[in-house]
Amino acid sequence: MRYATRWVTGLVAVAAVVGLTGLGTTAAQAKAKTTNKVVTFSQLTNHNPHRLAAIRQAARQEILTATHAKSSKVAAVYKVKLPHNMAKKATLTKDGVKMNLLPNSFKVKHITIPYKQLQGKVLNKYLPKANRVTPLKTKKVVALTFDDGPDPTLTPRLLKTLKANKVHATFFEVGQSVSRYPKVSRAVLAGGNELGNHSWNHPDFNAIGTAKTVSQVNRTNQAIYKATGQLPEYVRPPYGNITAAEGRAIEQPIIRWSVDSRDWAYLNTKKDIQSVVSATRSGSIILMHDIHAQSVAAVPTIIHKLKAKGYHFVTVGQLLDQQALPGLQYFGQHDYRTAGK
Structure with a gap:
């Protein structure tokens, strides 16, 4: 899928x-x-x-x-x-x-x-x-994305890595963590990165129904607005699960992924690097997490190896030419379908 x-x-x-x-x-x-x-x-x-x-x-x-x-x-x-x-x-x-x-x-x-x-x-x-929308002229582009933050220690460490390598990424944050660490969320945006919604406390949307899903998303939107003054544009559903009804009700673009690092399962820096570098293709959206030290430690080498292959790093918004629309879910560049399908 x-x-x-x-x-x-x-x-x-x-x-x-x-x-x-x-x-x-x-x-x-x-x-x-x-x-x-x-x-x-x-x-x-x-x-x-x-x-x-x-x-x-x-x-x-x-x-x-x-x-x-x-x-x-x-x-x-x-x-x-x-x-x-x-x-x-x-x-x-x-x-x-x-x-x-x-x-x-x-x-x-x-x-x-x-x-x-x-x-x-x-x-x-x-x-x-x-x-006006102008398509990216660069051929080999990828988007790094990080879920489940912000973490008070690891996210700032990751932001330093991104800045040092002149790379911007997209962060999908959990509302209850945004409420605890709003300063970190502000730092994500201040660094030129994107900030998205990853639910309030990471439930499976498919298991809780449309009304509770909308509540999860709106509550997190409120937390992000309180921290940054901006409503997040994108939503990434936990586990990638979302129904068509939920996709319509949320009225925000749904961002999935095409490269799953499985860093949460490995908790091993070398495996994280191998997993991402071997699977990445032009137009990929790469899924990682900024709540695991091993994952954050893998990022400098991932950036170095992919740059050596000629890849350029962009945000999800840039990858999608700022054309992501509510009711649709996006897996990569030019790779999308109706939410829940």
Whole structure:
């Protein structure tokens, strides 16, 4: 299941691959981006529900940012009614996409989502050139990811290694640990890395049901927002388990992996190195854990050996060209399918 083939429904494929290229964008269209042009969400997304879910995700962050909301308001932002109807309209302004809101507890009538927050979420032709998706030009790329942190000792040690080697990674953190060590989570972002959601206390989502899964994710989003001021974009379900219903309800992209180091089973630095280096291919998402000393000790050699093979390290967001969408799960570059499938 981890090595998914490159298939999605025709609608998603067209929107994700063809739509974002911005082919056929005229000078008049480019100029219109900075005017008060009214568009439908169907136009913005090429009638793609996954992209509309991504816009809702960006809207929640903007509501919190615009109101300088405390973490206690994170639960409330998920209750704000946001567009599901493709026929609803928004306005392209010089600063971003302006959306009207229904009455809500934040007492906000409208928000303007900055264009930079909508990269990969709306079609390229509606974005300024600086915010359009541009595929990675580097051929041999991989993404290091680390689960189950933050650890007060090992995560900072790992961050020093990454910085020394000029490598950025993606960390999927457990909410209860974020609450204990918020300073470490802030350091992850400060180092130019990505921070994702790995549940509150690492249950098997398949065993707890959709309602409890959503609660696990939202509670961790709240902890990460409290620590960093940002809602995490991505979710990695513990054990990689998630149902289609849970994938729809979470409304965040699901990040899986294509290279499993099995470092938790080995607890052996040499085996960790061999496991990762031998299995890595271009476009791989590598799964490791920053709560095991042996794993952290393996990272410098893994980086050295993969660089020697010509690989470049990028974050998950960079690997996926910032195009990961809610309702879909991603195993590697160009390797995704519907969540729960």
